[in-house]
Amino acid sequence: MAVSTSSSTARTFWPYFVVTGSLSMGYGSLFTLLAEFRDKLGFSETELGFIIAVGFLAGFIAQVGLARFADRGYVWILVHGGVLIALLSMLSMAMTDEVWQFTAARFFLGAGTGATGPAIRRILITRDPPNMGKNLGTMGAFDISGFVLGPVVAGLLAEFINLRAPFLFMAGLYLMIYMWIFRLDLSAGVTATTKIPVRRLFRIRPLNSGMLAGAAFFTTIGVFETSWAVLLDDLGASTLLIALSISLFALPMIPLAPYGGKVAQQKGPMRVMPYSIMGAVVCMLVYGYVEFVWVLIAVSAAHAIFDAFTMPAGQLAIAISAPTEQAAAAQGLFGALGLIIAGIAAVATGAIYENWGAEALFTGASIVMVVALAGAIALGEELMGPGGRSRREQTPASS
Numbered sequence: 001m002a003v004s005t006s007s008s009t010a011r012t013f014w015p016y017f018v019v020t021g022s023l024s025m026g027y028g029s030l031f032t033l034l035a036e037f038r039d040k041l042g043f044s045e046t047e048l049g050f051i052i053a054v055g056f057l058a059g060f061i062a063q064v065g066l067a068r069f070a071d072r073g074y075v076w077i078l079v080h081g082g083v084l085i086a087l088l089s090m091l092s093m094a095m096t097d098e099v100w101q102f103t104a105a106r107f108f109l110g111a112g113t114g115a116t117g118p119a120i121r122r123i124l125i126t127r128d129p130p131n132m133g134k135n136l137g138t139m140g141a142f143d144i145s146g147f148v149l150g151p152v153v154a155g156l157l158a159e160f161i162n163l164r165a166p167f168l169f170m171a172g173l174y175l176m177i178y179m180w181i182f183r184l185d186l187s188a189g190v191t192a193t194t195k196i197p198v199r200r201l202f203r204i205r206p207l208n209s210g211m212l213a214g215a216a217f218f219t220t221i222g223v224f225e226t227s228w229a230v231l232l233d234d235l236g237a238s239t240l241l242i243a244l245s246i247s248l249f250a251l252p253m254i255p256l257a258p259y260g261g262k263v264a265q266q267k268g269p270m271r272v273m274p275y276s277i278m279g280a281v282v283c284m285l286v287y288g289y290v291e292f293v294w295v296l297i298a299v300s301a302a303h304a305i306f307d308a309f310t311m312p313a314g315q316l317a318i319a320i321s322a323p324t325e326q327a328a329a330a331q332g333l334f335g336a337l338g339l340i341i342a343g344i345a346a347v348a349t350g351a352i353y354e355n356w357g358a359e360a361l362f363t364g365a366s367i368v369m370v371v372a373l374a375g376a377i378a379l380g381e382e383l384m385g386p387g388g389r390s391r392r393e394q395t396p397a398s399s
Contacts (some may be wrong), residue, residue, distance in 0.1 A: 012127075013135060016120050016186055017142035019079070022177045023086060023113050024146030026170040027251075029154035032243040036163055037102075037234040047099050049350020052226050054103050055110035055317050056343030060336040062114030067332020068198055070119040071325060076186045078119040083181060084298050084319075085112030094167035107236060110339075117335060122328035123186070132319050137261025137312035144253040147246075151372035154336035155243025187298030198329050201322060207330065210317030211337055213273045216372040217310050218338030219279050220303075223365040224287075225268070227353050228300075232317030235293050245293075249300040253308040269317035270380035272309050277373045279306035281366045288362030317383050 031052075043051070062082075070078055085108050092105035124135040154166035165302035170327030201207055204290045228249075229242050236244070264272045290296055315334065345365065352361045 003343060013124060013138070014182075016123060017139055018366075019083070019177060019181060019184075020120055020139055021142035021146035022118060023083070024143040025150040025153070025222035026086060026090060026109070026146075026174065027113060028147035028150030028164050029170060031229060032151035032155050032256070033163065033166065034156060034226075034229040035242065036239060036370035038230070038233075040163060042096050042339040043099060044350075045354040048202050048230070049226050049346050049348075052186040052222075053098070053105050053343040053346040055106045056222065056339040056346060058107040058110030058218045059114035059339040060343065061174075062111045063118055063336035063339065064198070066115050067336075068326075070122045070328035070332075074329075075122065076118045078115045079184075079186055080178070082112040082114075082116030082119075083174060083178045083201045085109075085115070086225060087112075087135065087171055087178060090167045090174060094164045094171065114335065115337070116330075119186075121315070121319075121331045123326045125331075126324065131265075133261035133263075133312060133316045134258050135261070136315045136319065137258040139194070140261070140311050141254045141257040144250045144257060148250040148254065149247070150242040151246040153293050155240050157253055159240055162222035175375070186314045194245050197353060198333060199324075200327060201330055201333060204321050205379050206382040207318060207321035207375045209378075209383055210314055210321060210373050211334060212376035212379065213277065213310070214271075214314045215318065215341050216277050216369040217307070217314055218342040218371065218378070219345050219365055219368050220284055220307075220341030221338070223284070224359065225342075225362060226346040226349040227358070230353065231287070231358060232293055232296070235291060235296075237293050241293070246376060248297055249304050252301055253311070256305060256308035257312055260309035263309065263314060264313035264316050266386050268385045269313040269320075269385055270312045272379065272382040273317075274373060274377055276306040276309040276313070279303075280310065281369050284362045284366045284369070289295030290360045298339040308371060317380075317381065321383070360396045 034048050034052075037048060037051075065191035066078060089105045089109035089112060092108070093102060096102055096105065107146065121136065121139065124139060125132050128135055150170075153169065157169055228246065232245060233239075234241050260272070260276075282302055283299050283306070286299045287296060290299070315331065318330050318334040319327065345368075350362060352364065
């Protein structure tokens with residue numbers, strides 16, 4: 001199905017954006033409750049980090065192992081299966097208070113989300129190539145919108161009902177989404193006729209540049225999401241304020257992510273990401289050394305502006321570097337690499353914060369981000385202009 005204008009694209013892809021935004025809503029709702037898990041269920045900071053990391057690991061497995069099947073014509077199965085698994089995971093979280101049970105439910109939630117995202121991104125990339133930057137940014141904006149709404153809803157339900165209510169609410173939402181997606185057209189262009197090893201993507205130099213930029217971005221995601229609620233709680237913030245602060249962090253990204261993707265497609269992804277990632281590095285350093293809650297919240301809003309450009313620019317770098325017949329596999333690989341890095345960061349975050357504090361945590365994360373960005377710049381010459389590599393240059397990757 002061809003889409004030729006921005007307005008018709010928005011109308012055509014709107015249902016797919018809602019699906020991904022709903023999944024992100026459940027994903028984001030978890031992080032605002034971390035301090036509650038520690039205080040009411042007795043989970044330690046290290047256990048909280050492990051729970052978050054397991055979700056990242058599950059997403060990694062799903063995106064590496066399953067995304068390629070979207071390129072082979074199995075988008076319908078991946079989207080339906082992913083939403084159903086997320087639904088069952090939310091029900092499981094509502095019924096348990098043991099660390100190992102919660103960890104298992106978190107694993108399957110990550111797997112369901114990981115199976116769905118690359119399949120839907122393939123739809124965006126193959127149906128409207130001239131606007132893929134804006135479309136990927138818009139999908140990111142819906143993801144962020146869900147992430148914004150999720151913590152607020154979870155915080156309110158946990159505050160005024162109980163700790164189980166957020167998960168039951170999300171299970172009900174996922175049930176409605178699951179019934180709705182039966183009405184969607186999940187075709188995604190011409191599918192691959194042969195099995196192409198995912199490892200061949202690593203032969204594409206600009207794609208590796210995008211991967212390294214993604215590594216920097218997902219390092220800040222893993223550290224921020226695992227530590228933010230606990231950091232603010234230790235500084236005296238309430239659960240509701242923590243929820244609102246997470247929403248405020250994401251709020252600027254909603255209108256800016258589509259614009260960030262458009263700018264990245266016009267200028268070139270590596271004309272955008274060095275500036276946006278270094279801005280995020282500065283914000284990370286502030287988190288480690290400032291102890292005033294409202295100052296941290298204000299800085300996090302600036303951080304969100306930088307991330308609004310980094311996120312779609314990274315996805316665009318992968319999209320324009322990979323062959324069309326490996327579009328979903330490349331997006332899955334990008335997400336998987338980011339998730340495993342974020343998972344490692346989450347495990348390290350809990351231990352470092354518990355033993356050495358915020359200064360060591362955020363300083364170390366900033367150093368990792370700068371090193372990854374340097375590698376991305378070194379490999380990213382072909383991503384310095386609009387459009388990146390031509391499709392003619394990509395055919396050896398699939399030969």
